[in-house]
Amino acid sequence: MTDVKSIAKEMYPEDLLGYAEKLTEGELKVLKNLRNELEERVRPVLNESYEKALLPREEILTAFKNAQIMNHPDLFEGRDEKWRVREVYNAFLYLELARFDPSVATFYTVHGGLGYNTILIGGTEEQIEKYGSLVRDFEAQTCFGLTEPDHGSDIAGGLSTTAERKGDTWVLNGEKRWIGGAKTADFIPIFARDVEDKKIKCFLVKKDSPGLRVDNVQNKIALRIVNNGHIYLEDVEVEEADRLPNIHGYSKVAEIFTHTRTDVAHIAMGTAAGAFNAALALTTDREQFGRKLAGFQLVQEKLARMQANVVAAIGYSVRVAEIQESGTQDMLNSSLAKMHNSLVMRETVALAREVCGGNGITLETNVARFFTDAEAIYTYEGTHEINSMLVGREITGIGAFV
Ligand SMILES: Cc1cc2nc3c(=O)[nH]c(=O)nc-3n(C[C@H](O)[C@H](O)[C@H](O)COP(=O)(O)OP(=O)(O)OC[C@H]3O[C@@H](n4cnc5c(N)ncnc54)[C@H](O)[C@@H]3O)c2cc1C
Structure with missing residues (x-):
C-alpha cells in the first residue's frame, strides 16, 4: 500500500470506495493537523458551546490558522495558483470539518467559502490582494450578507x-x-x-x-x-x-453559488459521515439483551444504509469537485449535489439518532448535534425545494418557481 492509500484509509474508514486516495500526501498532512488542532482546542468546549449557543471563535480560528487550511504551501505544490486550493482537497476539508461538527464547518464556509469566493469573483486584483489574503490567512474574519427578513428563497x-x-x-x-x-x-x-x-x-x-x-x-x-x-x-x-465592481446583477451572485453550493454538498456529506461514525461507535460499544447493539440484524440494516448513504455522498462530492477543478462546473451539478447529499444526510442523521435510542438525544454521544444541525444545512444555500426546482428546470426546460 502506498503512503497515501494507507493514510487515507486510516483517516476516513467510512470512505469505503477509497475516494480519499485522490488526495496528495501534503493535503492529507494538512487535514491531519487540522484534526489534531480541532481535537485539542475545540473538542473540550464543543458541547458546552452548543448548549449555551456560544461561538468559541478564538479556538476555532486558531485551529484553522495553525493548520493553515487555506494557505499551507503543500496545498499549492505544483499549482500555478495562489488563491484556490484543489477542489478535491476542498471536499475533504469539509468532510473533516463537518464530521467533527457541522457548526464549525458552517462557520468556515461563510468565511472561506461564500465570503472568500465573493471577493475572488467580485473583486479587482487589488481588492483580492488586500482582502482575499486577509481571509485566506485568517487575519480577518468575513461572512456573506445576502438573505433578508422578507426575502429568502426569492x-x-x-x-x-x-x-x-x-x-x-x-x-x-x-x-x-x-x-x-x-x-x-x-x-x-x-x-x-x-x-x-x-x-x-x-x-x-x-x-x-x-x-x-x-x-x-x-x-x-x-x-x-x-x-x-x-x-x-x-x-x-x-x-x-x-x-x-465585478458584481453587477444577480447573475454574478448565481456564479458565486455555482461555486459554493458544492461546499454545502460537502458539508452535508461530512455531517452524514459524522453521525454515522458516532452511531457506529455507540452501537458497537453498548450491549442490550447480552449482546452489542450492532449485533442485531435490524440495527445492522440501518448501519449499512447509513454507510451506503455516506459513500454515495462522498462520490457526489468528489465528482463535482473534479468537474469544478476542470472549470466546467454548472448550476445543475451544484444543485444536484446539494440536493442529493442533503437528502441522504437527513436520512442518515435520523437513522443514527434512532439506533442510539435515548442516548441519541444527549450531547455526550455526539449524535444529537448532527441530528439537529442537519435541519439548517437542508435549508441554507438553497432549500431542498429550490434546488430541486433548479434541477427540474434544467431537465425539463420548464421553470416551476412561480
Ligand atoms: C442556519 C442558517 C444559516 C444561514 N446562513 C446564511 C448566510 O450566512 N448568509 C445568507 O445570506 N443567508 C443565510 N441563510 C439563509 C438561507 O439561505 C435561507 O434560509 C434560505 O434561502 C431559505 O429562505 P427562508 O428561510 O426565508 O425560507 P422561505 O424562502 O420562506 O421558504 C420557506 C419554505 O418554502 C419553500 N418555498 C419557497 N419558495 C418556494 C417555491 N417557489 N416553490 C416551492 N417551495 C417554495 C422553501 O423551500 C421552504 O421549504 C441561512 C439560513 C439558515 C437557516
Whole structure:
C-alpha cells in the first residue's frame, strides 16, 4: 500500500470506495493537523458551546490558522495558483470539518467559502490582494450578507436593501437575516440594489461602521454554535473603493453559488459521515439483551444504509469537485449535489439518532448535534425545494418557481 492509500484509509474508514486516495500526501498532512488542532482546542468546549449557543471563535480560528487550511504551501505544490486550493482537497476539508461538527464547518464556509469566493469573483486584483489574503490567512474574519427578513428563497428578484451613490461614497439601507458569523466579522459583504440602475451590487461593510447593528438570531434549535446575525443598515457609508465592481446583477451572485453550493454538498456529506461514525461507535460499544447493539440484524440494516448513504455522498462530492477543478462546473451539478447529499444526510442523521435510542438525544454521544444541525444545512444555500426546482428546470426546460 502506498503512503497515501494507507493514510487515507486510516483517516476516513467510512470512505469505503477509497475516494480519499485522490488526495496528495501534503493535503492529507494538512487535514491531519487540522484534526489534531480541532481535537485539542475545540473538542473540550464543543458541547458546552452548543448548549449555551456560544461561538468559541478564538479556538476555532486558531485551529484553522495553525493548520493553515487555506494557505499551507503543500496545498499549492505544483499549482500555478495562489488563491484556490484543489477542489478535491476542498471536499475533504469539509468532510473533516463537518464530521467533527457541522457548526464549525458552517462557520468556515461563510468565511472561506461564500465570503472568500465573493471577493475572488467580485473583486479587482487589488481588492483580492488586500482582502482575499486577509481571509485566506485568517487575519480577518468575513461572512456573506445576502438573505433578508422578507426575502429568502426569492432573494434573486426580491432583494430590497438599497445602495445610493453620493460622490465616492455609497449609502446603504435595509436589513439582512441569518448571516452566519456576522456579529464577529471584521467586514461583511453586503448585497444591495443600486437605486439608480436597480442592479445588485456588493459592498464590504466594515465592523463598527456607523449605522450598522448586528443582533444574533435567538433560540435556534440547529447550528447553535454559529451566530446568525440579523443586520440593520441605517445610512451606512461605504467607499467606492470597497465596492466589489465585478458584481453587477444577480447573475454574478448565481456564479458565486455555482461555486459554493458544492461546499454545502460537502458539508452535508461530512455531517452524514459524522453521525454515522458516532452511531457506529455507540452501537458497537453498548450491549442490550447480552449482546452489542450492532449485533442485531435490524440495527445492522440501518448501519449499512447509513454507510451506503455516506459513500454515495462522498462520490457526489468528489465528482463535482473534479468537474469544478476542470472549470466546467454548472448550476445543475451544484444543485444536484446539494440536493442529493442533503437528502441522504437527513436520512442518515435520523437513522443514527434512532439506533442510539435515548442516548441519541444527549450531547455526550455526539449524535444529537448532527441530528439537529442537519435541519439548517437542508435549508441554507438553497432549500431542498429550490434546488430541486433548479434541477427540474434544467431537465425539463420548464421553470416551476412561480
Ligand atoms: C442556519 C442558517 C444559516 C444561514 N446562513 C446564511 C448566510 O450566512 N448568509 C445568507 O445570506 N443567508 C443565510 N441563510 C439563509 C438561507 O439561505 C435561507 O434560509 C434560505 O434561502 C431559505 O429562505 P427562508 O428561510 O426565508 O425560507 P422561505 O424562502 O420562506 O421558504 C420557506 C419554505 O418554502 C419553500 N418555498 C419557497 N419558495 C418556494 C417555491 N417557489 N416553490 C416551492 N417551495 C417554495 C422553501 O423551500 C421552504 O421549504 C441561512 C439560513 C439558515 C437557516
